[in-house]
Amino acid sequence: MITYKDSGVDVSANTQWVGAIQSAMASTYGPRVPKQRHGQFAGLFRLDYDEQLFRNNYKRPVLVGCTDGVGTKVLIAIEMNRLSTIGIDLVAMNVNDLIACGAEPLFFLDYLAVHKLAPKRLAEVIEGIAAGCREADCALLGGETAEMPDLYRKGEFDLAGFAVGVVEYGRTIDGSRVQPKDVMVALPSSGIHSNGYSLVRKLIAKKRCRLDRVYGELGESLGDAVLRPTRIYVKAVHAVLRAYRVKRVVTGMAHITGGGLHENIERVLPRNCDAVIRRNAWKPPPIFDFLKRLGTTQSEMFKVFNMGVGYVLIVRPHFVNGVMHVLKKAGEKPFVLGRIRRGTQRVRVA
Numbered sequence: 001m002i003t004y005k006d007s008g009v010d011v012s013a014n015t016q017w018v019g020a021i022q023s024a025m026a027s028t029y030g031p032r033v034p035k036q037r038h039g040q041f042a043g044l045f046r047l048d049y050d051e052q053l054f055r056n057n058y059k060r061p062v063l064v065g066c067t068d069g070v071g072t073k074v075l076i077a078i079e080m081n082r083l084s085t086i087g088i089d090l091v092a093m094n095v096n097d098l099i100a101c102g103a104e105p106l107f108f109l110d111y112l113a114v115h116k117l118a119p120k121r122l123a124e125v126i127e128g129i130a131a132g133c134r135e136a137d138c139a140l141l142g143g144e145t146a147e148m149p150d151l152y153r154k155g156e157f158d159l160a161g162f163a164v165g166v167v168e169y170g171r172t173i174d175g176s177r178v179q180p181k182d183v184m185v186a187l188p189s190s191g192i193h194s195n196g197y198s199l200v201r202k203l204i205a206k207k208r209c210r211l212d213r214v215y216g217e218l219g220e221s222l223g224d225a226v227l228r229p230t231r232i233y234v235k236a237v238h239a240v241l242r243a244y245r246v247k248r249v250v251t252g253m254a255h256i257t258g259g260g261l262h263e264n265i266e267r268v269l270p271r272n273c274d275a276v277i278r279r280n281a282w283k284p285p286p287i288f289d290f291l292k293r294l295g296t297t298q299s300e301m302f303k304v305f306n307m308g309v310g311y312v313l314i315v316r317p318h319f320v321n322g323v324m325h326v327l328k329k330a331g332e333k334p335f336v337l338g339r340i341r342r343g344t345q346r347v348r349v350a
Contacts, residue, residue: 021123024130028140032106043141045107047166060169064103068093069160072197076226078155080211083121085229086159087128088135089194092230094163095136096255096311099237100268102173103165105138111160112145115152125159128229136234138163175252175268175314178340182251183320184265184275186337187327189310191287193230195258196304200226203294218286225287233311236330240313243326250323252314256306262347263303265312274343276350281337284308302349312337 032046047061070089077086087110095105110129114122122145133140152158192200204211204222211223218225233255240250252268265275284307292301301307315323320336327334338350 021126024123024126025140025142027130028108028133028138030137030139033139033141043107043109043139045139045141058166058168061166062169062172064098064101064165064167065163066094066097067160067162068097069158070194072201073194073227074158075201076197076211076223078157080223080227082223082227083124084128085227087125087130088132088229088232089128090159090161091129091132091136091138091163092232093194093257094161095132095138095165095232095234096230097257098163098165099234100173100253100255101167102171102241102250102253103167104238105136105163105165105234107139107141107164108133108136109141109162110143111162112143112157113152113159114145114147114157115149115154117145117147122157125157129161132229132232135232138165138234171248173250173253176270177248177251178268178270178273178314179251180273180340180342181317182314182340183317184277184337184339185313185315185320185323185327185334186282186309187231187233187236187311187313187332187334188282189256189285189306189308190231191228191285192226193257193306193310195306197226199296199300199304200291203291203296207294209294215290217290222290225290231310236327236332237311237313239330240323240326243322244319247319249316249319250313251316254312254314256309256311258304260302260305260307261309261312265347266345268314269340269345269347271345272342273345274341275338275347276341277338277347278336279349282308282335309337314340 034044034046036044070086070093074086077083091108098105130140209222212221214221254264254268256264261277269275288301288305288307324334
């Protein structure tokens with residue numbers, strides 16, 4: 001007789017795994033997550049805004065959803081056997097997109113596909129996801145772990161995330177109110193974040209660089225530089241939105257991911273506006289110069305990477321100083337990236 005275990009899937013191991021990650025999930029719960037029985041088929045989350053559970057006390061709440069992964073960065077994490085931060089990346093890639101329309105993250109779900117379930121090893125991933133959820137102030141409400149030995153090679157896995165948030169109807173920030181003279185305020189990235197890793201891996205392989213080697217220009221090992229987790233901007237952005245509950249001083253926001261500054265800022269520009277970036281406004285982290293010297297061009301770098309800018313807020317000119325003050329109090333180091341000019345929906349570097 002052939003059993004499911006003979007085919008490579010151990011149901012009992014999965015049952016133990018679900019129990020083992022309960023504490024990580026519970027660490028992300030707030031008053032909006034009702035007490036629920038272990039083993040339910042879905043997670044519960046309260047939406048009754050009349051009980052002051054929501055900081056913003058939503059009157060006409062609109063749900064917002066998004067999904068993303070971390071791409072081939074996971075292969076570097078596997079190669080270095082360092083899985084503790086890849087979960088933070090997963091949460092960041094989702095919630096940073098979510099807040100770009102002004103939404104508050106509510107809860108998060110993950111999907112983990114593996115060759116074979118190794119609970120102790122993969123617990124690092126879940127702990128990272130939980131840490132990211134705590135940073136983003138959202139609940140890790142559930143997930144799915146799929147054991148598929150015929151699809152993934154030994155030691156390999158992939159993961160995806162799904163975030164749900166809420167925004168007040170009529171208060172969505174979509175860039176339609178951006179106008180000439182508005183100012184772009186930028187928040188620094190921690191490095192590469194989670195985009196462009198196919199190019200990163202290609203450049204590293206071409207020059208046979210070692211991930212465990214410390215390179216002088218980086219001041220750390222290459223592995224540390226490329227695995228540094230994506231920053232989560234939720235608390236800083238919402239500090240600004242809470243500081244200006246009546247006046248709508250933020251007209252557009254962009255999470256700088258694949259496509260770099262040009263493509264992502266362009267997504268929030270009206271047709272009659274250009275964004276003019278001051279190239280000398282910031283200095284990219286050293287990992288970007290390092291990668292460029294491995295064998296690509298500056299223009300390609302700006303097409304693929306965030307180049308040290310992780311998030312951009314477009315702000316009415318009279319409120320720039322106030323917004324930057326709030327961001328600094330929230331622990332950020334904001335800087336003026338450039339201005340909005342009359343134009344044809346292009347991003348230009350001056």
